[in-house]
Amino acid sequence: MSHIIENPRFSCALGGALNTITAIDGFVPIIHGGPGCGVQVFYGQNFTSGFRGSGWIGGVAVPSSNTYEEEIVFGGESRLKEQIEKTFEIIDGDRYIVITACTSELIGDDIKGVLREVQQNNKNSIIYAETAGFKGSSYKGYEILLDAIIEQVLEVKEKNPKLVNLIGIIPSQDVFWKGNLDEIEKILNDIGLEVNTLVNGKNLEDLSSASLNIVLSPWLGIEAAKKLEDKYDIPYIVNPLPIGTQQSNEFIKRIGEFFKIDVNEYIAKKEVKTYKSIESVADFIVDMDVQPKFATITDSNYAIAINKFLVKELGWIPSTVLIIDDVPEDRKDFIKNELNFKDLPSPEVVFESDSYEIWETIEKNPPEFIFGSSLDKDFANKRNIPILTVSFPITSKVIIEKSYAGYNGSIRLIEDTLSETTVFF
Amino acid sequence: MSLKKSINVSPIRDTRLNTIITFGGNASELVDLTSKKCLKDNSRSFTQTTFCQEWLALLTLSSIEDTVIISHAPVGCAGSLSCITIFRRYGQINRGIQPSTGTWISTNLSGEEVIHGGSSKLKDAIFKAEKRHSPKAIFVYTSCVSGIVGEDIEGVINEVQDKVSAKVLPVYCEGFKSKIWASGYDGAFHGVLNHLIEEPKEKQDNLVNVINPISFSSADEVELRRILSNLSLEANFIPNFAKIEDIAKASEAALTSSICTTFSEYFAKRLDENYGIPYTERVMPVGLDNTDAWVREIASYLGKEKEAEELIKSERDKIQPQINIIKEKLEGKTAFISAGQSRAIGVPSLLADFGMKILGVTAYHYDEVVFEGFKELEKKCGNFCINIANVQPYEQANILEKEKPDFYFGHMGESVWAVKEGFPAAMVFSLINSIVGYNGAVAFGNRILNLINNPSFSKTLSKHSKSPYSKKWFDENPFKYHKEGEKI
Numbered sequence: 001m002s003h004i005i006e007n008p009r010f011s012c013a014l015g016g017a018l019n020t021i022t023a024i025d026g027f028v029p030i031i032h033g034g035p036g037c038g039v040q041v042f043y044g045q046n047f048t049s050g051f052r053g054s055g056w057i058g059g060v061a062v063p064s065s066n067t068y069e070e071e072i073v074f075g076g077e078s079r080l081k082e083q084i085e086k087t088f089e090i091i092d093g094d095r096y097i098v099i100t101a102c103t104s105e106l107i108g109d110d111i112k113g114v115l116r117e118v119q120q121n122n123k124n125s126i127i128y129a130e131t132a133g134f135k136g137s138s139y140k141g142y143e144i145l146l147d148a149i150i151e152q153v154l155e156v157k158e159k160n161p162k163l164v165n166l167i168g169i170i171p172s173q174d175v176f177w178k179g180n181l182d183e184i185e186k187i188l189n190d191i192g193l194e195v196n197t198l199v200n201g202k203n204l205e206d207l208s209s210a211s212l213n214i215v216l217s218p219w220l221g222i223e224a225a226k227k228l229e230d231k232y233d234i235p236y237i238v239n240p241l242p243i244g245t246q247q248s249n250e251f252i253k254r255i256g257e258f259f260k261i262d263v264n265e266y267i268a269k270k271e272v273k274t275y276k277s278i279e280s281v282a283d284f285i286v287d288m289d290v291q292p293k294f295a296t297i298t299d300s301n302y303a304i305a306i307n308k309f310l311v312k313e314l315g316w317i318p319s320t321v322l323i324i325d326d327v328p329e330d331r332k333d334f335i336k337n338e339l340n341f342k343d344l345p346s347p348e349v350v351f352e353s354d355s356y357e358i359w360e361t362i363e364k365n366p367p368e369f370i371f372g373s374s375l376d377k378d379f380a381n382k383r384n385i386p387i388l389t390v391s392f393p394i395t396s397k398v399i400i401e402k403s404y405a406g407y408n409g410s411i412r413l414i415e416d417t418l419s420e421t422t423v424f425f
Numbered sequence: 426m427s428l429k430k431s432i433n434v435s436p437i438r439d440t441r442l443n444t445i446i447t448f449g450g451n452a453s454e455l456v457d458l459t460s461k462k463c464l465k466d467n468s469r470s471f472t473q474t475t476f477c478q479e480w481l482a483l484l485t486l487s488s489i490e491d492t493v494i495i496s497h498a499p500v501g502c503a504g505s506l507s508c509i510t511i512f513r514r515y516g517q518i519n520r521g522i523q524p525s526t527g528t529w530i531s532t533n534l535s536g537e538e539v540i541h542g543g544s545s546k547l548k549d550a551i552f553k554a555e556k557r558h559s560p561k562a563i564f565v566y567t568s569c570v571s572g573i574v575g576e577d578i579e580g581v582i583n584e585v586q587d588k589v590s591a592k593v594l595p596v597y598c599e600g601f602k603s604k605i606w607a608s609g610y611d612g613a614f615h616g617v618l619n620h621l622i623e624e625p626k627e628k629q630d631n632l633v634n635v636i637n638p639i640s641f642s643s644a645d646e647v648e649l650r651r652i653l654s655n656l657s658l659e660a661n662f663i664p665n666f667a668k669i670e671d672i673a674k675a676s677e678a679a680l681t682s683s684i685c686t687t688f689s690e691y692f693a694k695r696l697d698e699n700y701g702i703p704y705t706e707r708v709m710p711v712g713l714d715n716t717d718a719w720v721r722e723i724a725s726y727l728g729k730e731k732e733a734e735e736l737i738k739s740e741r742d743k744i745q746p747q748i749n750i751i752k753e754k755l756e757g758k759t760a761f762i763s764a765g766q767s768r769a770i771g772v773p774s775l776l777a778d779f780g781m782k783i784l785g786v787t788a789y790h791y792d793e794v795v796f797e798g799f800k801e802l803e804k805k806c807g808n809f810c811i812n813i814a815n816v817q818p819y820e821q822a823n824i825l826e827k828e829k830p831d832f833y834f835g836h837m838g839e840s841v842w843a844v845k846e847g848f849p850a851a852m853v854f855s856l857i858n859s860i861v862g863y864n865g866a867v868a869f870g871n872r873i874l875n876l877i878n879n880p881s882f883s884k885t886l887s888k889h890s891k892s893p894y895s896k897k898w899f900d901e902n903p904f905k906y907h908k909e910g911e912k913i
Contacts, residue, residue, distance in 0.1 A: 004531065011501045083472065101569075102569055102573075133500065
């Protein structure tokens with residue numbers, strides 16, 4: 001049984017799906033469900049991830065069947081059919097997707113049947129994903145959406161030997177999704193590859209023409225990658241989001257090996273440039289004695305990236321790692337292993353999504369710096385612990401394209417982290 | 426215990442107030458249909474997502490001290506509290522209260538509870554709320570899922586109430602149950618009435634309950650407190666930013682007034698029924714004429730008519746020079762307003778006080794709470810385009826393209842669409858500045874002057890924003906997708 005959650009750090013399945021769909025160009029969501037679902041997950045995830053806006057068709061513009069008591073009693077299929085037909089008339093999309101909310105799944109509307117009917121008189125491309133909120137978190141919704149795209153959009157296509165797909169980053173759940181994906185794309189472009197991130201204006205159909213899937217997460221997207229391997233013969237690698245020189249080097253080496261690209265010169269150049277910047281802040285770090293004990297309250301992806309970077313490159317002391325996402329049991333060992341730094345200090349790793357339990361756990365081994373969300377600000381401020389917000393929800397700063405990923409991102413992370421220690425200067 | 430207290434659920438506004446959410450035409454037509462009792466329960470064949478009553482119920486009770494919200498729902502349903510908490514923190518800071526993010530617990534209903542029921546999780550949540558935070562009250566919010574599955578919220582509460590010291594109260598707000606999101610206010614206040622209001626110890630002749638939505642700023646409250654204290658009255662602002670004790674003593678007040686009549690309607694009426702406290706219901710104190718009317722209505726109940734007239738004259742005299750400066754710049758400029766029905770009357774009236782011409786109004790819904798107020802507005806502003814819509818920005822985009830106002834005034838979430846179309850916009854509320862009363866009118870006027878002085882943002886942004894709507898849509902009747910319903 002899932003457990004209750006105080007001040008949750010993710011939205012529901014519908015939220016994860018919707019906030020991904022609205023990040024994809026020309027993709028029109030049609031919610032089939034209650035009147036408030038779209039707004040609830042907009043303000044409950046999209047807007048609260050550093051004030052990401054409505055974009056082209058998000059926020060209150062999302063088409064939604066807004067079903068009420070009448071549909072709950074008599075079924076919502078005819079209302080959905082009408083809503084889809086009118087959406088085709090009024091919204092200029094490349095592709096449409098029906099996403100179901102709790103109510104329509106509970107009453108058992110036959111979405112597939114409605115789509116079949118609609119498509120008899122219409123050539124518009126429309127698919128569906130069953131993303132009822134009770135099915136789980138934003139992470140679950142992202143998985144369901146990817147699966148729907150794989151099953152209903154993709155066809156066998158000629159392989160593009162230079163094309164890779166990046167999956168495993170959920171817009172808004174990863175508050176730096178845009179900047180992170182841009183940064184990783186840029187790095188891969190630098191070594192001669194083309195990239196489809198789903199959200200960078202490339203065609204969804206082209207996902208099946210890639211030569212490699214990169215799962216940029218310790219677990220999210222593996223299911224989709226396996227399916228893409230089975231159906232379209234695309235191999236995959238699992239490589240959590242890299243932050244800093246060491247992680248980025250390893251990442252690029254793996255990709256280079258796969259594509260037989262010599263990346264040594266590129267890596268060397270990047271390393272020199274990055275460490276020149278780090279050296280420029282060394283005086284501050286040394287003079288101010290910056291080597292704190294720190295805790296992270298993030299999803300597993302950031303937990304690995306931030307801890308590895310701070311421990312292995314900046315020499316910080318990890319205390320507790322709180323992992324807030326619903327990591328599948330069979331991936332927990334992988335994550336723990338990634339967070340075991342052998343001869344360097346390693347943190348205690350705790351999987352917990354309930355904010356109260358999270359704070360109780362942190363309290364047992366009080367850190368001197370916290371990486372968390374805006375929910376953690378009161379906890380940190382009360383104890384005079386500096387905090388950098390890196391994790392959903394973030395309502396205390398505006399995020400547009402900021403990224404902590406890769407080489408460049410690690411410099412941003414150092415700037416922002418150290419700046420939190422200077423607020424009283 | 427009165428009869429009303431034994432009713433568990435407040436009746437929804439759809440049936441109670443004959444509320445409509447779909448109408449398109451002009452103001453005179455609407456006034457005419459209203460007076461002939463010919464309003465119809467129309468609907469739309471194309472709709473965009475909007476707010477459900479749960480959202481408004483959350484907004485109603487999310488800033489009360491020493492309380493915990495439990496959302497008996499899947500995890501997404503109370504998600505907006507991470508946004509609503511911005512209002513809370515802002516409001517707390519401006520009121521000199523240490524800002525804090527509220528506590529909310531989701532019972533995180535999953536597929537399993539959909540089949541087997543989730544009452545054990547609800548109990549777990551209530552006990553944990555008590556043990557972790559020792560709150561004075563715990564609000565249990567229902568949801569679409571808990572409603573469809575048939576969770577016995579009342580039963581669970583009755584079972585656990587003796588075991589916890591917090592008052593546990595239900596807030597019925599299943600999203601699918603009402604087309605009128607304002608029903609959520611009633612669901613929230615219903616629980617408050619049944620569980621938090623105490624029997625009066627002694628009546629206080631000078632105490633006025635002022636029901637305050639969270640979307641009004643502390644500056645607004647300062648202004649209303651000032652006006653009331655000039656009439657030797659003390660304001661009891663509830664429920665937002667209030668202590669449980671302030672809410673409990675609402676039964677001792679001499680009068681209930683409100684900033685927003687749509688927000689307070691049910692609460693005020695039930696306070697009257699239960700404790701014999703009269704209430705004001707005419708207007709929201711936004712706009713000079715409206716503020717006069719608000720003051721006069723309060724005074725009429727408390728025998729302070731003479732003081733009220735003196736106050737109105739002296740306030741008007743004091744701000745007239747500033748109003749003149751604003752008027753000079755705004756006279757003849759055109760405006761479109763979109764807001765909840767009470768504000769959709771208050772704000773146009775205020776803009777008309779500045780000499781602006783009202784081209785159109787969208788009210789999120791329309792019912793008997795504002796019938797009189799709307800008639801007066803039509804008289805004051807002349808005929809204008811009117812849309813009754815629970816947001817629906819596609820209709821708004823079409824109307825704006827035809828009406829081309831100089832300025833747009835609306836709420837969070839929807840106004841950005843007007844800006845992307847090239848219309849300079851200001852919010853009809855402010856977390857920092859004031860909009861109510863006499864000083865609020867001046868503050869809001871000055872806010873508009875900024876838009877006149879520099880409309881660059883909307884002008885540049887609109888050149889780079891692509892509309893999601895087909896070109897064809899802008900040639901259509903904006904109300905093309907309205908479907909005729911039954912007469913109400």
